[in-house]
Amino acid sequence: MSSSKRKRYKFPKTTVERLSYYFRALEEMAKRGIDTISSEALGNKLNIKSSQIRKDLSYFGYFGKRGMGYDVRYLLKELRYILGLDREWPVIVVGAGHLGLAISRYPGFDMRGFSIKAIFDMDTEKVGTDIDGIPIKHVDEMEHFIRENEIEMAIIAVPAEHAQNVADTLAAEGIKAILNFAPVTLKAEDDIRILSVDLTTKLEALAYYMSFNKDKLWKIIN
Amino acid sequence: MSSSKRKRYKFPKTTVERLSYYFRALEEMAKRGIDTISSEALGNKLNIKSSQIRKDLSYFGYFGKRGMGYDVRYLLKELRYILGLDREWPVIVVGAGHLGLAISRYPGFDMRGFSIKAIFDMDTEKVGTDIDGIPIKHVDEMEHFIRENEIEMAIIAVPAEHAQNVADTLAAEGIKAILNFAPVTLKAEDDIRILSVDLTTKLEALAYYMSFNKDKLWKIIN
DNA sequence: TAGATTGTTAATCGATTAACAATC
């Protein structure tokens, strides 16, 4: 039923994330006036093996010239298209705490076409104000706003204990992708894409790595 | 020379991150008065297979009772020890922009023993003020502060173009672990642990997944 | 042409999972 006749190619989940790194590095190179780059040179810059880069790109097409490398502007254009960055993505943020506000102002989002259209919160002190032109609205207005503005992506920046609730509400209101900053594992139907950014987990991983060679563990990794 | 006679066990890099999820889930359970849990039940909560959980834990010891599951408080205690969370970690933040300040106030860090001791910036308007009791100091004072307070961990929250510079400085001043929020790949010597949190990459991955089944790509994943 | 570098194959390496004997 849902499976098309078209051949499907699998690729590692890690590839999409790396494409994003390639895109960013190429953007910087374009800015510096570099117009051709080899997988070797790009790999050096990103600490990624050149064969990994070539393989990642090969899942999507032929972008290089043998003996020459990749045309920076051309590859940028293709990656922009592959990553879906050739359009504007209207986004809402739920949670107007320190983190929610910092995220709303994060310059990196706007640069990539992610445009924060509104921030939602329950705190009536904050509702009605705005942050750099982005209105803070009451969560009760969320459903209407999502439909009115055809929002598909949302960022959750509320405390852990409210996050699942917010996710359920967003799902019911038609959101298709969620970037979650709350430190919980969210549950949702399969048609909703959820990715989490975990601020503490990585710091904890660092703490682990700082501890382990100080003779604290029975068994040590390599 | 550096290799001890002790047997070394390898385990996946992903394991440490999952231990951190287990810890968090168990903490919440302890708070709710649950005192025993099976790998099956914990897995359901975290969308992780029970065999994965048992395997992860098995790298570090025997924590469960067959037929009974795991004692929540005991496992918490062991995980706290393994993750190095049984001590205080003094941390500094470099960059007093919106993100740096939000990070400095993030309640999740303090809860885990990560204590932000100071924020460093070059902006003389900000230097001398404080955020919730955390002083903002000039970067020139950083080296002295690091030595004086025996800081080993730092968080980078400066613009991409300054991040490598800051990392080099931190390394020279004796920092051993860096959590990087700047959207660049940092280079450093092997004895310095760097992990990055990338705010845009995940949003880009979501954008990709929202685009791909809209007939945009030649080759489609599964 | 000679040199460089891609795109792709095949081998290796690493991580997850099912299955089950051990045992509480």
Add this chain to the structure above:
DNA sequence: TAGATTGTTAATCGATTAACAATC
């Protein structure tokens, strides 16, 4: 004891990498 659930083995699955023929 019977039932439940661990700890561990072995199979499977997935991702990375070296190597090289193709070709600019």
